[in-house]
Every structure is written in C-alpha cells, then in structure tokens.
Amino acid sequence: MFGIGMTEMVLIAALALIILGPKKLPDLARSLGKGFAEFKRATNELKSTIDLEIKAEDERHNKEVMTRNEEKIPDNGDEALSRLDPVEEETPDSSTAVEEPELSEEVMAERSSKEADKDAEIKHNV
Secondary structure, three states, X not given: OOOOOHHHHHHHHHHHHHHHHHXXXXXXXXXXXXXXXXXXXXXXXXXXXXXXXXXXXXXXXXXXXXXXXXXXXXXOOHHXXXXXXXXXXXXXXXXXXXXXXXXXXXXXXXXXXXXXXXXXXXXXXO
C-alpha cells in the first residue's frame, strides 16, 4: 500500500500515539476509516456512472449504425429482383438446341486416333 513497509507503519503509529495521545488516537483512526470508506464509495460511484455513460453512448452509436444500414438495405427484395429480370430475359431458353461447331477433317482424324489409342489401352489393361 503506497510503498510503505511494516517498519514505516509502526513508526507512524508510534509517532501518532506520542503526538495525539491514547485518548484521541482511536477517534482519529475512526475518522480516517470513515474518510477512506467515503472516498472509496465516491470513486466506485463515479466509476459506475462513467461505465453507464459509455454503455449509453455505445447504444446510441449502434442505433445510428443500424438506422444507416436499414436505410441502405431495401425493405423488400423487389428492387433486387428487378435488377435480375433483364438478365433472365437475356439468357437462352434451356429447350433451345446448341449447335456444335463443325470440326475440320484433321481434328476429326486426330480425335479418332486418340479414341482408338484409349480403347487399345483399356483392352491391354483388362
């Protein structure tokens, strides 16, 4: 406590006893105890008041952020869906046939030779 050791405390108590006397020392100790208790109570009250103010400020800040976010987000998905509608119209119908590009004779010959090689490899492994 305050960097005071046991020997210093004994010295202070002895000096107080000599200066004040045995009759006034208990009254002084009681007064000091009450003063320290009141000081501790006041600091705890101040601390709790500061904590409450910080919490209230955090809640106000959170409400402001929520309000700003709610303003940015549309209430329903109509706006978001309206953005998707043009995309749906542009996509091809699934029933529409996709035409394969015509392959040159060289590509066709290369494919058939690769397929023949795969077939031979499969037969060899079996």
